[in-house]
Amino acid sequence: MATRTRRPRAASPARGGSRRRLPMRLLLPCLILVAMMAMLMLRGYVHSEILADHRVQAPAASDRVPxxxxxxxxxxxxxxxxxxxxxxxxxxxxxxxxxxxxxxxxxxxxxxxxxxxxxxxxxxxxxxxxxxxxxxxxxxxxxxxxxxxxxxxxxxxxxxxxxxxxxxxxxxxxxxxxxxxxxxxxxxxxxxxxxxxxxxxxxxxxxxxxxxxxxxxxxxxxxxxxxxxxxxxxxxxxxxxxxxxxxxxxxxxxxxxxxxxxxxxxxxxxxxxxxxxxxxxxxxxxxxxxxxxTGAELWKGKAWVFLVGASDNITAVLVVALAIIGFLVISRFVLMLLLSGVHARRVRRRGFRWGNPVFEPVSVLVPAYNEAKCIENTVRSLMASEHPIEVIVIDDGSSDGTARIVEAMGLPNVRVVRQLNAGKPAALNRGLANARYDIIVMMDGDTVFEPSTVRELVQPFGDPRVGAVAGNAKVGNRDSLIGAWQHIEYVMGFNLDRRMYDILRCMPTIPGAVGAFRRSALERVGGMSDDTLAEDTDITMAMHRDGWRVVYAEKARAWTEAPETVQQLWSQRYRWSYGTMQAIWKHRRALVERGPSGRFGRVGLPLVSLFMVLAPLLAPLIDVFLIYGLVFGPTQKTVVAWLGVLAIQLVCAAYAFRLDRERMTHLISLPLQQILYRQLMYVVLLQSWITALTGGRLRWQKLRRTGVVEAPGGAVPRQRAGSGSDRRPVG
Structure with missing residues (x-):
């Protein structure tokens, strides 16, 4: 797997009169999807599903026939x-x-x-x-x-x-x-x-x-x-x-x-x-x-027969793949529904607790790069914490005055550590070196905590076997359509997953927006690594391999600012997908490890590879066959099948919203999400696969922030629009 480069790539000047070429990483996914549809069209044609007309002319007069x-x-x-x-x-x-x-x-x-x-x-x-x-x-x-x-x-x-x-x-x-x-x-x-x-x-x-x-x-x-x-x-x-x-x-x-x-x-x-x-x-x-x-006509005929045979064979493979993905999707939904229910009943039963209550102070690390529009909201939300904390803001070479904003706030127990731009893992390790306490909370610079978030997040450390805790990340800017779609994804795809993985004891990722670690566990695995673009997934897998338990704290809610444009969303998910593949490849030896640490390799790594990498790659087949069935038939059966899949997803989403005590109104956009949003995620994942297989290198990309996210109840004052930032990528 390729690793991240830290140095920003200089923009090359556009040549006069030259057109921008479509990048190969975008062109290849499009060509694959077009080729898939072409094979289905060819199959439909040779199976009389396209251009067929079987009407029979009624007998007519024959006075003009000799x-x-x-x-x-x-x-x-x-x-x-x-x-x-x-x-x-x-x-x-x-x-x-x-x-x-x-x-x-x-x-x-x-x-x-x-x-x-x-x-x-x-x-x-x-x-x-x-x-x-x-x-x-x-x-x-x-x-x-x-x-x-x-x-x-x-x-x-x-x-x-x-x-x-x-x-x-x-x-x-x-x-x-x-x-x-x-x-x-x-x-x-x-x-x-x-x-x-x-x-x-x-x-x-x-x-x-x-x-x-x-x-x-x-x-x-x-x-x-x-x-x-x-x-x-x-x-x-x-x-x-x-x-x-x-x-x-x-x-x-x-x-x-x-x-x-x-x-x-x-x-x-x-x-x-x-x-x-x-x-x-x-x-x-x-x-x-x-x-x-002979000659060209013969070869043209042979080419035709070859393509027809290929289309039949490829379609047969696609049908098998569709059956497999259908089984996997339904199995995953059933597993999520059952195990997330078990998790909710376990942590919500009367008298449940992880161990002795945790009251000791903790260190909260906030890595920040050009977060001038968000950082004040973030720090003020921490100041309202019900748990004793120290806050360390690590300014990673910001050029928009992020560090000065924090220093000007003059808040107690808030320190600023400056460093040259070196990337998020390096910033977190720098914060770890400056932290005073044994429990480390990590959050993003565009995230706000509720007053109870830190307290809820650190309670699982009452169990000495717990090395890390994943919190409940929520989309704060959910008013737009793309925000609502991400809100559904976070509640259903991430948090419901985390409940399932918690029961299976193979949590794959601690979200960068809200996570906590035992300091000794972090030091044993070497701290945060920059080997991958998904440092949160990387460190989580390293924790599992070192024998630590990683759990999910549903009440530790954090409100993060999700991307607000398709381009920003593409950049973020491309990095996530590629980084997850890097982390899986980096920790592939977990598959053969023995002992308690081998549980992640036996259960977690295969599930992550299957449900987060392989299954989503095949999932577009559902939509490809949907389009094919709508256009060329059998239309009624196709619509019924698709509505059946949508109904299953709706049930899972509604259950996830109920567990998270979210309003169901956002689920109105679920059908549209399945038609549009998922396609974007498919192409992003396919692009990540191509980048990985071709040995390409992917760089970090800084998302534009607006600073509009607040914790519920208005406890955190809204930050006024600042002077902006240059939004250069973090290496």
Whole structure:
């Protein structure tokens, strides 16, 4: 994992006339999401979920259809302006199979034909030929002819010439990619006998002839699609009086076991009657309908077949991943609901306490970099504390007068320690070195405490096994929409999680806004480290590995200022996500450690990796399939499934709000949060993954503060807008 660089990166001047390029860290997530949607679109297309039109034109008048067509044979040739109808000689029979190839039934049909040394014509759809190219290849290799049956099997009477051309070309492309050939045979979907041609279908037939295709209908319909029984199929498929026939059968579109059984009996019976079973051109004594394709067209067809296969395989993997993520999401929700309830009942029962009450003074460390707009609120909130404290403000090279503001307040038990800009971990270690007491509370410079926060935060240290305590961080600026979304996330995603992890004894993170540590525990693990961008997660994991308990104090509430713009939120969560990955990688050896300290490696680290890194990375599949289902169906089932997931989240959120005694009104924005806010978090996490895998380095970014956050009840006076700060990043 890459580590943080402390030195700010100088801004390079923009070149005249040059455009800003989209950073690779943003471009790659977008390309991945686009590629995922493209694969789903391709799959939907070849599965007839996109552009499919299965309407059947009602019979129309046939006064414009030439008599020679209506009274002629089943082979219609309108190429080069001719109008010609052809029939087969007596005792010549051409078996035709529509709608395939089918992975289950087409091989059985081919086996029967091979056994009886008979040839046939297979009118394949582009969707099926694209998905099962090996079967098309087998047809050609075993001497059968292949014809077009359109790509998506629409009724061409409803389609424009452009759509007809598309159906033919895509169908041809699939056959070329599968078997390396072109074919001149075509059968329209929903076609019947020649005398059924009408004023709607005849113009289509004429147009198809201008594209170089011979139209093949039939004059003997087995009606096997009705599944009437083997005997009935035999009766329907047998020509009368030894006449030549083109027999319509199907090798796809449902259960075709009756067709296979009937075919196995039909072939020997008609052969005994003197019939020959040829391909169409063999029966007509015409040149082969197949021509070999080479060059760019062949490679284009192969590329198409490859992409279709890839889309099917990738979609299959995505479906499995969706099932996994669905199971994980529901499992996590159930686990959170159960264990957070256990935690609440345990800490709220009458007489509960961690151990002997803690009354000894504590040191509160406030690292600050350019916090002029917030620092007065922060320090004054500490002065209202119900627990004895000393406050150490560590000014980390601020350029906006943060240190001077604190010094000018002239408050007792408040000290300012100045240092050159070195980053938050270094500031906290400097404060630790200057602290007088054995319990250390850490908070951010933009956070305010309630009067009881410190007292509640340090009570768990009555248990000598406790090395650190996580407080209850809350969003103070929740009036805006983006603030409300973060408020939901904090209450549901963070605090409900912490209750669960407390019961499991594998708390992953002590929030930087409100946390407390036993000084001896901090010193044993080497203090705060700058190896990662998530020093709070890093130190928490180090505490677990050293054998200390880390617990959650729900009543130790701190009010922090959350990012107020999408850009600031992106920067913050990008750093969190990347830093968490760094911390997991840094402490990966916990997986194999033994003893009490190994519990975090056996339980906590896998759960953190699964629920905070891997599962959110797969979670966009829910939304991708939602969009796909809404656009291409089944729309109703998709909506019901999505509403079901939303209902589960709403139940969890409502329970979390109830535990934290929060008003439910903010949950009104939960559905919108699931649609918009989550997408941002997904892309941020994906970007973090890419940065980690490519060995990229991420620097700290300073968020702009407004100083508007106060503790409830107005105990902390609002800070007036100051002179601002230059907001340069902390190294």
């Amino acid at each position: 008599e020679e067509i209506l009274e002629g044979g089943p082979v219609i040739d309108t190429r080069s302006g001719r109008t010609q109808s052809l029939s087969l000689r007596d005792h010549r029979l051409v078996l035709t199979f529509d709608d395939g190839p089918d992975p289950q039934w087409t091989p059985k049909v081919l086996d029967v034909l091979k056994e009886h040394d008979a040839h046939a014509v297979f009118f394949v759809t582009g969707t099926m030929a694209s998905r099962y190219p090996d079967l098309v290849r087998r047809m050609v290799e075993e001497g059968h002819e292949v014809g077009l049956h359109t790509f998506n099997h629409p009724d061409l009477s409803y389609q424009s010439k452009k759509r007809v051309d598309w159906e033919l070309s895509q169908n041809q492309l699939a056959i070329t990619g599968a078997a390396g050939i072109r074919t001149s045979l075509f059968r329209p979907p929903y076609s019947s006998f020649a005398d059924a041609m009408d004023n709607k279908s005849w113009p289509v037939t004429e147009y198809i002839g201008t594209r170089g295709y011979i139209t093949i209908v039939n004059n003997t319909d087995s009606e096997d699609w009705r599944k009437p029984g083997v005997e009935e199929i035999l009766r329907k498929a047998t020509p009368k009086g030894g006449k030549g026939a083109i027999v319509l059968m199907h090798d796809s579109g449902g259960d075709r076991h009756q067709t296979v059984q009937a075919l196995d009996r039909l072939l020997p019976q008609l052969k005994a009657d003197g019939y020959e079973f040829d391909s169409l051109t063999e029966a007509l004594g015409a040149p082969s309908a197949h021509t070999q394709v």
